[in-house]
Amino acid sequence: MERHLSTSTAGTRKKRGEGHTRRDEILLAAKKLFLREGYEATTIRRIADVVGVSAPALYLYFKDKEAIMLALCDETFGNLVENMSKLEKTKLPPLERLRRCGEAYVRFGLDNPQEYWLTFLSGNTPKKVKEAKELSRTPESIDPNEPGAASAMAFAKLMGMFRDIEKAGMPLYFPVDTAAELVWMGLHGLVAALINNPEFPWTKRDILIAGMIDMAVRGVVRLP
Amino acid sequence: MERHLSTSTAGTRKKRGEGHTRRDEILLAAKKLFLREGYEATTIRRIADVVGVSAPALYLYFKDKEAIMLALCDETFGNLVENMSKLEKTKLPPLERLRRCGEAYVRFGLDNPQEYWLTFLSGNTPKKVKEAKELSRTPESIDPNEPGAASAMAFAKLMGMFRDIEKAGMPLYFPVDTAAELVWMGLHGLVAALINNPEFPWTKRDILIAGMIDMAVRGVVRLP
DNA sequence: TTTGATAAGTTATCGACGTTAAGTTACAAG
DNA sequence: CTTGTAACTTAACGTCGATAACTTATCAAA
Numbered sequence A, B: 001m002e003r004h005l006s007t008s009t010a011g012t013r014k015k016r017g018e019g020h021t022r023r024d025e026i027l028l029a030a031k032k033l034f035l036r037e038g039y040e041a042t043t044i045r046r047i048a049d050v051v052g053v054s055a056p057a058l059y060l061y062f063k064d065k066e067a068i069m070l071a072l073c074d075e076t077f078g079n080l081v082e083n084m085s086k087l088e089k090t091k092l093p094p095l096e097r098l099r100r101c102g103e104a105y106v107r108f109g110l111d112n113p114q115e116y117w118l119t120f121l122s123g124n125t126p127k128k129v130k131e132a133k134e135l136s137r138t139p140e141s142i143d144p145n146e147p148g149a150a151s152a153m154a155f156a157k158l159m160g161m162f163r164d165i166e167k168a169g170m171p172l173y174f175p176v177d178t179a180a181e182l183v184w185m186g187l188h189g190l191v192a193a194l195i196n197n198p199e200f201p202w203t204k205r206d207i208l209i210a211g212m213i214d215m216a217v218r219g220v221v222r223l224p
Numbered sequence C: 001t002t003t004g005a006t007a008a009g010t011t012a013t014c015g016a017c018g019t020t021a022a023g024t025t026a027c028a029a030g
Numbered sequence D: 001c002t003t004g005t006a007a008c009t010t011a012a013c014g015t016c017g018a019t020a021a022c023t024t025a026t027c028a029a030a
Helices: A019-041 A044-051 A055-060 A065-089 A094-111 A113-121 A126-136 A149-167 A176-196 A205-220 B019-041 B044-051 B055-060 B065-089 B094-111 B113-121 B126-136 B149-167 B176-196 B205-220
Strands: none
Touching: A019 A044, A019 A055, A019 A065, A019 A113, A044 A055, A065 A094, A065 A113, A065 A149, A094 A113, A094 A149, A094 A176, A094 A205, A113 A176, A113 B176, A149 A176, A176 A205, A176 B113, A176 B176, A176 B205, A205 B176, A205 B205, B019 B044, B019 B055, B019 B065, B019 B113, B044 B055, B065 B094, B065 B113, B065 B149, B094 B113, B094 B149, B094 B176, B094 B205, B113 B176, B149 B176, B176 B205
């Protein structure tokens, strides 16, 4: 039973009130395993082994395995939300903002395939079904501390960009909600396809990304 | 330990040379469980219980659990291939053929969400990676008896429609391969989104299907 | 008609999984 | 110095996919 952590407190019992540091250690170990060896290899027992505690100890800090994974993904999706927030604040034309936002979204998905798969592609756990109802809300109305919040915010921000476009008076072929859903689905399909079939002889990635954005924009907004 | 099959031969030992009928019984039971209770509930033991044999008996007919699931999905995807073959033979304008083919593809995915998820959305097993290299071939070059063949053929047929379109001399915004990939990714994204988030307050399905096809066609082929 | 190869099963078991129950240890406040 | 309790542990449960080793039924040949 090897111990893999090199931090000074690993394997030692935490002092009273220091439990949250153990929580962070668990997330760190889970992330390491998850990125290196994927979802299936990231078991409760292996995480616990890396941290240097027994398996049931993880249940002091997380309700179940899914909660660990959700927390992991939220952490990562937080970066995407950050990037999109920056883009939101720029004074670029709304269409250009959308294009960059779309590109940021796709590149984020491809850079974090495991987390993307887990949040958007893995099966429907009961938890996820419950969570789905929150996705329709505006970014501001989402409690950022609830599990799954970050991905919901990323999605909501992308949706919001389309409302901006309509406010800017650009003529669309569809109602704004439908347009937003269709474009997001296109981007999502690109990410999903490349993640789940990375060995497939696709066209070069950069061309597909630019191409999907072109196709989606041309297909949705009436250009001069 | 209840026995659930009502066919006369259920639970009784097969005569020599009749093993293939047991194989069919296993697939039937697996399909029943899979459709009613999803992937996780479809365990080797539960399938065996429905068939009326012991669990290890399934390994006489299938290499592992994944082989059962793949055979199931291939059976279902065969129907899609059939539909698409019919559309291929019609003398409609190539663009209209593509539209109908796209709609058939999406509706198939939504009508068979479990099978679609398992073939296109579930994680990358080693088997799938190996299988991916066959997807680039033409429909005729695929051995229809290999596992995973049906989904590969469905995909290849959709790709082929784009070659027809180019042969018909329609101007595209992209090279034909790229165009085919982009449109398929759009359709795929639509199916994936609706399957994995069925509770989400999306626009009405029919509108999304027609809309995605409109968006994709308008985004890819230069219309008069 | 008996025999024997073998198809078609069985039971027993393995190691791994997520998770829970119940017991233990160390620390900090009174 | 006691005592409550946070922070653990060990043991175990039920489930999973899968394998090994054994049994039973069938059919063809001797």
